[in-house]
Amino acid sequence: MKRVRMMSRRGFLVAGLAATGMVASSGLAGCGFKPQKGVGSNSASGNADPELKMITFALDWTPNTNHTGLYVARERGYYREAGLDVEIVQAPENGADALVASGDAQFGVSFQDSMAGYVSGDAQLPVSAVAAIIQHNTSGIISLADRGITSPAKMMDHTYATWEMLIEQGIIKRCVEADGGVYDRVKLIPSTVTDEVSALSSGEVDSIWIFWGWAGEKCKLAGLDTSYFSFESVDKVFDYYTPVIIANNMLIKDDPKTVQAFMDATRRGYEDCIQDPDAAAEILLKAAPELERELVVASQHYLAEQYRADAPVWGLLDQKRWDAFYAWVSEQGFAPTIAAGAGMTDAFITA
Template sequence: MKKFKKIIALLLALSLVCAFAACSKTNSDDASDDTTKELKDVTLCLDWTPNTNHTGFYVALQKGYYKDAGLNVSIVQPPENGATEACSAGQAQFAIDAQDTIASAFTSATPMQVTAVAALLQHNTSCVMSKKGAGIDSPKGLEGKTYLTWDSPIELAMLENVVKADGGDWSKVKRIPNTVTDEAQDVKQNPDHAIWVFDGWGGVNAQVNNVEVDRFFFKDLNPTFDYYTPILIANNDLIKNDPETVKAFLSATKKGYEYAIENPDEAAQILIDGDDTGSLKGSEELVKASQKYMVDQYVADAPKWGYIDPARWNAFYNWLGEEKIVEEKIPENTGFTNDYLA
């Protein structure tokens, strides 16, 4: 696909015209034409359907923080080939990704033209979840059990690392494709299954549905795996040519996340009301419970919202290079900046 990037970019430009028009939430929906003309158009492409990772954006939109910053922001769903591709091609000024999944963007022959400008969560909430009492409360417990995998090289390398460190035999872990949409119900019905989930959604969903589970967290087993997920990325041309827009967007977004921290119930409702995809319908209890979980995750122990610790960022990419999981070693301090945070 990357060899035909120019062709893809053209196709993407055509497809996103329709996709962005049909699947967007904008702060100019109720604004007059005169007002809209004074605002700078900015598009944010999500990585998935709306969830509590994204709440601050929807709050900033609904509360008028973007408008106050001189921005007309549209929030859209990712195209088929991903949010990062759209951002790199200039079809979206900002997008959501994660440090692990974006690693290849900095090592390919045609690297993506994006840079991480903020962390949406300060710590990696990834964990492996299984039915409580099934014996998979530690990595070694995966021996003889079934792990549902996305078959990502980074994912599997991390699992192998923690299983071996725990004295387990990675070759004895059965792997099948992960096609599950409700992880809590899957492990409840299949006691031999273990699934990678993000605790703020998958783990909270288990609690909401009274499914008792065991979990082990990657960041607790290996500090190198406390990488940043998810992250906000920006188009490199925008950063170079219009840094004031980057600063304005981040400042308004920061206000949105800070409001969500102080007002989780109202913020959750704003997210639910702002969801144009319908994916949150019927999940109001989960959204509100997840939002309360996120209160301690958005800033946590960081000096400010969005901050990316260079040591942690570099440690993970150094590990990818040492394990030869990426095509070539990623130089330190590649792919992120804190320069535009308020």
């Protein structure tokens, strides 16, 4: 069995942020890299159908339940019915954004917060979000219950694993202060946690930023007694879109029919995940058998309620929510002023 690099969902975000310059000390990464074949890529055999249009989709990192709808759409022939041959590849460490911008991939996975570094100013990339994979922000802070971190202010005098990103630390600061705390009393420990269970159990850090659908479910399965609060529960401005499907702007402009065909088929895949998470989990495990079955099933059931959530259909992007977060980002000085609707389009997902 092919071995692939595994990283926490936290690590996926770090990769994307590093690529777009949202690390305090780094700039925009270049595009001189090649994508890696994804597990179960349907073009890996070299038997491409010449009557189908080839599409490359770049994951943010290794396959996980954020991506299941893509694998379902491919496994069940939805892409083929749409006239597409979709190859799913793993992006390099600095994410999918530059691959999509360069045209080496037509679509990929990114995050609204990491996109802030390139939707305005001098570092703009020709990339736009075309669909929300998960309707609401399911990330927040997890800690062991005995640390007593039941709200943001209680992060004071405890360690927090920071990956030293401007927006990341800005969100933590806003949450702590909104809860009446003093941000400077949070003990920042530079660390990219790849195993939340071990990090919390060993006392390596007291609190970690996680995406509940993967790391939270993993901690539950490990039997950890934890406390958790989500960012959007503290301030609705943090109910931004993470993760999203991005597309190359030239493709959007010159070939909207292909974008629509891809998105219609992808939407069918995610709707199947919502309706039957167990079957969806099996399809993901078939594509990526190195994943832990129990975690995939648990995560798939959690996300079945989150992919669409309260939206009328999967994938909708609310420009008001999108703009509200970017207004906050600009107000904090983390990026130049971002124009309304910059970096997104709602043209391909309609209720």
